[in-house]
Amino acid sequence: xxxxxxxxxxxxxxxxxxxxxxxxxxxxxxxxxxxxxxxxxxxxxxxxxxxxxxxxxxxxxxxxxxxxxxxxxxxxxxxxxxxxxxxxxxxxxxxxxxxxxxxxxxxxxxxxxxxxxxxxxxxxxxxxxxxxxxxxxxxxxxxxxxxxxxxxxxxxxxxxxxxxxxxxxxxxxxxxxxxxxxxxxxxxxxxxxxxxxxxxxxxxxxxxxxxxxxxxxxxxxxxxxxxxxxxxxxxxxxxxxxxxxxxxxxxxxxxxxxxxxxxxxxxxxxxxxxxxxxxxxxxxxxxxxxxxxxxxxxxxxxxxxxxxxxxxxxxxxxxxxxxxxxxxxxxxxxxxxxxxxxxxxxxxxxxxxxxxxxxxxxxxxxxxxxxxxxxxxxxxxxxxxxxxxxxxxxxxxxxxxxxxxxxxxxxxxxxxxxxxxxxxxxxxxxxxxxxxxxxxxxxxxxxxxxxxxxxxxxxxxxxxxxxxxxxxxxxxxxxxxxxxxxxxxxxxxxxxxxxxxxxxxxxxxxxxxxxxxxxxxxxxxxxxxxxxxxxxxxxxxxxxxxxxxxxxxxxxxxxxxxxxxxxxxxxxxxxxxxxxxxx
Amino acid sequence: xxxxxxxxxxxxxxxxxxxxxxxxxxxxxxxxxxxxxxxxxxxxxxxxxxxxxxxxxxxxxxxxxxxxxxxxxxxxxxxxxxxxxxxxxxxxxxxxxxxxxxxxxxxxxxxxxxxxxxxxxxxxxxxxxxxxxxxxxxxxxxxxxxxxxxxxxxxxxxxxxxxxxxxxxxxxxxxxxxxxxxxxxxxxxxxxxxxxxxxxxxxxxxxxxxxxxxxxxxxxxxxxxxxxxxxxxxxxxxxxxxxxxxxxxxxxxxxxxxxxxxxxxxxxxxxxxxxxxxxxxxxxxxxxxxxxxxxxxxxxxxxxxxxxxxxxxxxxxxxxxxxxxxxxxxxxxxxxxxxxxxxxxxxxxxxxxxxxxxxxxxxxxxxxxxxxxxxxxxxxxxxxxxxxxxxxxxxxxxxxxxxxxxxxxxxxx
Numbered sequence: 001x002x003x004x005x006x007x008x009x010x011x012x013x014x015x016x017x018x019x020x021x022x023x024x025x026x027x028x029x030x031x032x033x034x035x036x037x038x039x040x041x042x043x044x045x046x047x048x049x050x051x052x053x054x055x056x057x058x059x060x061x062x063x064x065x066x067x068x069x070x071x072x073x074x075x076x077x078x079x080x081x082x083x084x085x086x087x088x089x090x091x092x093x094x095x096x097x098x099x100x101x102x103x104x105x106x107x108x109x110x111x112x113x114x115x116x117x118x119x120x121x122x123x124x125x126x127x128x129x130x131x132x133x134x135x136x137x138x139x140x141x142x143x144x145x146x147x148x149x150x151x152x153x154x155x156x157x158x159x160x161x162x163x164x165x166x167x168x169x170x171x172x173x174x175x176x177x178x179x180x181x182x183x184x185x186x187x188x189x190x191x192x193x194x195x196x197x198x199x200x201x202x203x204x205x206x207x208x209x210x211x212x213x214x215x216x217x218x219x220x221x222x223x224x225x226x227x228x229x230x231x232x233x234x235x236x237x238x239x240x241x242x243x244x245x246x247x248x249x250x251x252x253x254x255x256x257x258x259x260x261x262x263x264x265x266x267x268x269x270x271x272x273x274x275x276x277x278x279x280x281x282x283x284x285x286x287x288x289x290x291x292x293x294x295x296x297x298x299x300x301x302x303x304x305x306x307x308x309x310x311x312x313x314x315x316x317x318x319x320x321x322x323x324x325x326x327x328x329x330x331x332x333x334x335x336x337x338x339x340x341x342x343x344x345x346x347x348x349x350x351x352x353x354x355x356x357x358x359x360x361x362x363x364x365x366x367x368x369x370x371x372x373x374x375x376x377x378x379x380x381x382x383x384x385x386x387x388x389x390x391x392x393x394x395x396x397x398x399x400x401x402x403x404x405x406x407x408x409x410x411x412x413x414x415x416x417x418x419x420x421x422x423x424x425x426x427x428x429x430x431x432x433x434x435x436x437x438x439x440x441x442x443x444x445x446x447x448x449x450x451x452x453x454x455x456x457x458x459x460x461x462x463x464x465x466x467x468x469x470x471x472x473x474x475x476x477x478x479x480x481x482x483x484x485x486x487x488x489x490x491x492x493x494x495x496x497x498x499x500x501x502x503x504x505x506x507x508x509x510x511x512x513x514x515x516x517x518x519x520x521x522x523x524x525x526x527x528x529x530x531x532x533x534x535x536x537x538x539x540x541x542x543x544x545x546x547x548x549x550x551x552x553x554x555x556x557x558x559x560x561x562x563x564x565x566x567x568x569x570x571x572x573x574x575x576x577x578x579x580x581x582x583x
Numbered sequence: 584x585x586x587x588x589x590x591x592x593x594x595x596x597x598x599x600x601x602x603x604x605x606x607x608x609x610x611x612x613x614x615x616x617x618x619x620x621x622x623x624x625x626x627x628x629x630x631x632x633x634x635x636x637x638x639x640x641x642x643x644x645x646x647x648x649x650x651x652x653x654x655x656x657x658x659x660x661x662x663x664x665x666x667x668x669x670x671x672x673x674x675x676x677x678x679x680x681x682x683x684x685x686x687x688x689x690x691x692x693x694x695x696x697x698x699x700x701x702x703x704x705x706x707x708x709x710x711x712x713x714x715x716x717x718x719x720x721x722x723x724x725x726x727x728x729x730x731x732x733x734x735x736x737x738x739x740x741x742x743x744x745x746x747x748x749x750x751x752x753x754x755x756x757x758x759x760x761x762x763x764x765x766x767x768x769x770x771x772x773x774x775x776x777x778x779x780x781x782x783x784x785x786x787x788x789x790x791x792x793x794x795x796x797x798x799x800x801x802x803x804x805x806x807x808x809x810x811x812x813x814x815x816x817x818x819x820x821x822x823x824x825x826x827x828x829x830x831x832x833x834x835x836x837x838x839x840x841x842x843x844x845x846x847x848x849x850x851x852x853x854x855x856x857x858x859x860x861x862x863x864x865x866x867x868x869x870x871x872x873x874x875x876x877x878x879x880x881x882x883x884x885x886x887x888x889x890x891x892x893x894x895x896x897x898x899x900x901x902x903x904x905x906x907x908x909x910x911x912x913x914x915x916x917x918x919x920x921x922x923x924x925x926x927x928x929x930x931x932x933x934x935x936x937x938x939x940x941x942x943x944x945x946x947x948x949x950x951x952x953x954x955x956x957x958x959x960x961x962x963x964x965x966x967x968x969x970x971x972x973x974x975x976x977x978x979x980x981x982x983x984x985x986x987x988x989x990x991x992x993x994x995x996x
Contacts, residue, residue, distance in 0.1 A: 045774035048930050051969040059976065060968045065774045080968070087965040091934035124958060126941055128934075150928070169769065169928070172752070174937050176927025 006072040021063035021074055022050055032076055033085055033114055035092070035202050036151035037064040040501075040516045042160060044152045049088045049114070052076045060084055086118050094125040096203070097146040103204040104142075108512055110202035111149060136185040139364045140193040140209055140357040143186075148178055148205040154197035161501060163476040164307070166191035178205075190310055190573075194303035194475070194499045195357030195381075195508020208357045208509055212384050212391070218349045218377075219262040225343045227265040228258055228351045229329045229408070232273065233419030233504035234382050236525035237355065240511040240518070241386035242396040247521025249529060252401025257389050258353075259402055265341075268404045269352065270411020272329035273418040273427070274538035275547065276300065279322040279564050281431045281538075282555035284494055288467075293317045295470075295485070295492040298424050300324045302362035303499030303508070305568055307475055312482050313570025318495075321565040323375075325418060326352050326359055327368050330375025331563040332408065336551045340407055351378045353385045355419070355507030358499070367566050381509025410543045413530030420523045421473035421503035422449040422456060425496040429460055429469070430537045437463040444536050450527070452502070452520060455480060457492075467493035474501040586843040586851055590811060590822045591799050595682040600717065603724040606685040612730055614801035615689050615696075619738045623653040623697040626804070633803050633811050634820040638795035639665055639756070640868060640898045641973075642886065645796055652698035652780060652790035661784050662694045662703040663765075663791040667749055667756035669708055670869025671920065672900035675824035676794035678836040680714050683798065684721045688744065690797035692730055693804070695742040698790050703744040706761050709751040718746055753924035757972050758783070758791045760926065771926040772972035795824055795899070815841035819885035823896070827853040829903035830860060839884065846880040849903055860905035864989070868897015870917050871977035873984035874904075893984060910985050910992040911947050918943050921978040932975030935966040939979060949996040956993060960986065 002017045008025055015024045020043070022032050035047040043065045051060035055073035060081065068074075075081060093115065100106050115121070132145035155178055158167040166189045170179040180189040198206045218224045239248040258266045284296050299305050299319045308316055323331065330350050338345040352359065356379075362368065363376040380388070389396055404410065414430055417423030426446045433441055448458040449469070454477035457470045470492045472478040478497045484490040500506045505522035506514060535541055552560045589595075599605040606612070618626055631646025652660070664687065668676040680687060691703045705718060722744050725731045733741050752770045754760045759773035762784040773779075783789025799821075803811060815821045819841035825848060828834040833854030839847075845865065849855070856862060866874035873894045882892045889895055904913055922940045927933045942959050945951040963979035970976050986993055 043774065045971060046928050046930070048969045048971065062774070062969075062971075065776075067776065083961070084965050084969050087961055088930050088969065091930055091938065091962070091965070094938070095934055124954060125938055128937060128941070150930070150933070152928075169771075172754075172771075172927045173922055173925040173933060174927070176933055 004068055004070045004072070006068045006074065008074045009077055015068060019068050021052060021054075021061070021066050021068060024068050025063065025074070025076060030076055032063045033089075033117070034064055035110055035114070035149060036153060038153050038156070038200055040161075041153060041156045041200070044156065046150065046152050047088070047092070049085055049092075051081065051084050051088075053078050053081050086120060089114055089118060089120050090123045090125055092149050093120060093123050094127055095129045096149065097129050097131070097144070098127075103147065104207040104210060105204035105512075109204060138185065138187045138193065138209070139360040141186060141195055141198060141206060142209050143206050144204065145177060147203050149203055150176060150178065151202055152178070153200040153202065154178060154206055157196045157200050161474050161476060162192075162194060162196060162499070163479050164190055164192055164194075167197060192303050192306035192310060192475070192499065193358040193361050196500060197508075198357060199508050199510060199512060199514060208381050208383060209360060210384060211360070211378050211380055212387050214378050215351055215380060215388065216391070218351075223347060224349045225264050225347045226262070226349045226351060227267060227333060227337070228263040228353060229267045229269045229272065229326070229333070230254065230258070230353045231269045231326070231355055231419065231504060232411070232416045232526060233355045233507065233510070233522065234353050234385070236419070236522040236529075237505065237510045237514070238382050238386055240513075241383070242389075244397055246518045247525045249525050250396075251529075252403070253396055253399040255404055256399040256402035257394050257396055260394060260399075261388060261392055263351070265405045265408075266402070267329070267333075267408040268411045268415075269325050269329055270415030270418070271408050271541070271543060272325040272332065273415035274412050274541045274544045275328050275332070275564065276322055276325045276418075277414060277427050277431050277538035278544060278548070278555045279328070279560060280320045281428050281435065283320055283322060284428065284432060285436060286556065288493065295490060295495045296320055297495045297497055299568070300418065300424055301358075301497060301499045301504075302326075302356065303358040304475070304478065304497045306358060306361070307478070307499060309568055309571045310573075312486075313572075315482065315485060316568050316570055318485065319568055321567060323368070323564055323566050324362065326354060326379075327362065327375050327566070328564050329408065330363070330368065332547070334369070334373050334375060335563055336547060337408060339551075345373060349377045350375070351380065352376050353380050353382065354509055355382050355504045356500075356509045357381060358508070382507075382511060383509060386511070407543055407546070410541060412538050412541045413533030413536035414538045415541070416529040416533065417526050419504040420526045421498050422451070422471045422496065423503065423526065425449045425469060425471050425494070427538055428494070431539045433460070433462055434537065435539070436465075439463075452516075452523070469494045469496075471496045473498040473503050475499055586839060586847045587837045588814065588822055588840050589838060590814065591679075591795070591802055591824070592682070592838045593802070594686055600682065600684055601720060603685060603721070603728055610805070611685050612689055614804040615692055615730060616736060617804055618693045618696055619736050619740065623699065624650060626693065626697045627653060629804060630800070633806075635796065635799060635803065636886070637793060638799075638823070638899065639793035640670065640871075642896065645792070648780075648790065648792070649694070649697050652788065655781060655788040657788045660698055660700040660788045660790070662691060662698060662700045663758075663761065663784060663789055664691055664703065664705040664794060664797055665756060665758070665761060665791055666705055666711065666794045667708045667761060668711070668794070668898075669753040669756045670871065670898040670900055672826060672828050672866070672902040673869050673898040674826045674828075675836045675899055677711060677714070678824070678826075679794050679798045680711070680718065684717050685725070686801055687794060687798050688721050688725050689730070690800040691744055692725070692735070692742060693800050694790060694792060694797060696735075696740055700790065701741060701743070703742065704765055704784065705744065705746045706755070706765060707746060707748050709749045712748055715746065715748065722746065752926070753920075754926045754972070754974050757974060758789075760972070761791070762789060771928050772974070774971060816883065816885050816887075818887040823884075823899055825884070825899045825901055827901045827903065830857045830905040830907070831855065831903050832857055841885045842883050844881050844883055845901070848884060848901060849880065853903070856903065856905050860907060863904050863906045863908060864910065864913070866902040866904070866981060867894040867900065869900045870920050871974070871980055872897045872900065873980045874988070875984065876988050893987070910989045911943065914982055914985055915943050915947060917981050921974070925974060925978070929971035929975060931966045931970045932978065935962045935970075935975065936978060938962055939982065946993060951993075951995060953995060956986075956995070
């Protein structure tokens, strides 16, 4: 890679050819203000707040989109630059609902930070923002266009990373806006509620549907027995919200915080993940043995399931019928648990802490429960849990290490890696390989299914048989596999798909500012948890064994089937364009 | 005595615009026949010698543009003829298409040959849809005669021309928005770089030229006596089509040699002001152009003299406004136009136009403050300095020149 010599504010430096001014400035620790720029996205150059002076250039140049050239002299701190940047900020602010106190992103907002940085406290321009009514009832995502700064991050993630294309631009000039097709509510569009838009939005224009008050209400109600489950990826992400190092494993502090919040029992979704492996693994073996539909595809990721229903409805029978760990936990918490704990099922409120906004939708699926009892009652994202922790005033970083409760609090290392792309596959392989061959695995690490590659493939030896498997994360990648299945060119036996980049560690409900680099640290952390765990195989989790022995009998038993399996259905598109091609 | 000349308009009225045979009878396609015996570099050099500046408004050296386009290494390239002519008061391209369509087609074929393109696209503004049949027929006839298609004139040169109509957005005259529009996307400009000369229509190297620029090519190539160089001034060689409108008695398109005065154009060619009113202002180059008071009348119409006088040639539009219209009302109309035509994707242009509109309203009502005027200046500068494309960059040209030349109209009451 060749390098070029440049000067930023008279400081000479050498950077790789092709580096953008904004990135070059970072190397000498200058933060050029930006809004639409996101390190994981292609450049948009919409907001123009990153404009800088380049000697010899007639106009200011956008630092995010302009590549450095040999001898380039950049000034980031002249009066012209600052006047322009502040002026643009004022223009944005004039068209932004400034009721920060009532905003979900208060104190966690790029626009607020910029205003604070540039001391833009009393903008002189006329306020032109107007409330924009959006009727968009769904359990996962709330949108408020009066806060939208038109940066396009949400559109990029929806189109380029997820390939869902639910969000797009419409209108021009003052009417330019981020919208859905025909301005329909999200549920009536191609949206699969992954919530990636909410995690890249620099302001409060797209946020998770907030359930914190609902949880506070049940916690304050003495008649309720409130239990909570925590997804594997939350424990390696929530530390971000409290200034702990990125990727820090904070399981113990998190459990303590949940207990101090007043939950009656704190359980682990990792336990349910182990149960998922028992069910899904057995289902896979059954499909292989009895010529069932292959490849079988995982169904843990609720964004992914939504995607299958809306985009590949004709291939829905490839999905495993096993419920996701969240819902398996929910079902057990409303069947086995009341019996063991001696609590009336009607008094139990099951809360889950998820890295995900699609899980809010999943918990509300009508098929997820029985006799008017929902498997899971309330779902909070990682972000909402951190809000609750702040609400009760806990000094999270200095909390003692707590332990999960019994009998639904013990998860294996295999359960822990469910939170990363490749983890469900690896967990399943550990169990399937041992059950299939009847011999103990010498090496539990299936390294070929790990890592950040968009699509990972492996050929797994199962004694006399070998099977091809694949893992995809981010729906753009999953699409490629589905197209191969559609074309009949796919020879995989088992496929794992996670809707979000990196899997749940990169979920749409994780702390804001979760960049790829940060997600990779979380990935490493989950493998650390697994590596140091005494139990690393789901079928060796004693609490899981007890569950089957005392209650479910066996994987895929009648009882297990009734509680832990479900089915999905194709959703017809709400609109179609066939009339355009009709002659 | 009329100061108009006939160089690029020499074919006007001389042939049946619906008949290629009629065009060929007056020497049509001779330039192409000559061109295919030259190299692309030689053709570009010929244009460079004639010092032709692009006629879309930016005035980029056309010989340089073509030699750069030729030098780009790619399996496939395209030529685009920008016939979007959206600048208000600009209608010279329409005149060229109406009166000499085959000359445009010939210029486009020569462009394709010069830069090694396989395809040429005419992007015709939506309001000119009545010219579609004429152009489509011209393309068809050229194909029948072997000037388009495979192995043109036996030189192994394959080239076709496609006609696209815009949907009415002014911003699609901007090169990158134009190619987005041809690709079937919303007409919003792309960020630059990459520049379209490297990565444009369908991600191919793209050479975009204005109708007038392309219409000049044949005449220049056949101009062995260098007659073109005898027109104009040292800094502005040759002739230019200007479209004059507003409160003049005889609005229209005129081919002038560079160097005639603005007075020659306004009072000579365009017949002076209706009812002999006094001139209030003259706007040059369309809505995105600056304007000047009537003291500009004796300025020679050249790139350099207009620039010195604080205005520019731009698209060649000359809009004459007499004393009956107030500066502020005029600006309000211009602002309505940009507030409608901004694509909206970048902050300075979207929000800047919104606020200037509000502030102008206050000025018109006489309720503005010193702070409002400061805000206008500030926003206009931000738009010019930091907008994503040329629309935002130039949208406040008129305002800035008005605040300079007509200070009294902005006085605080």
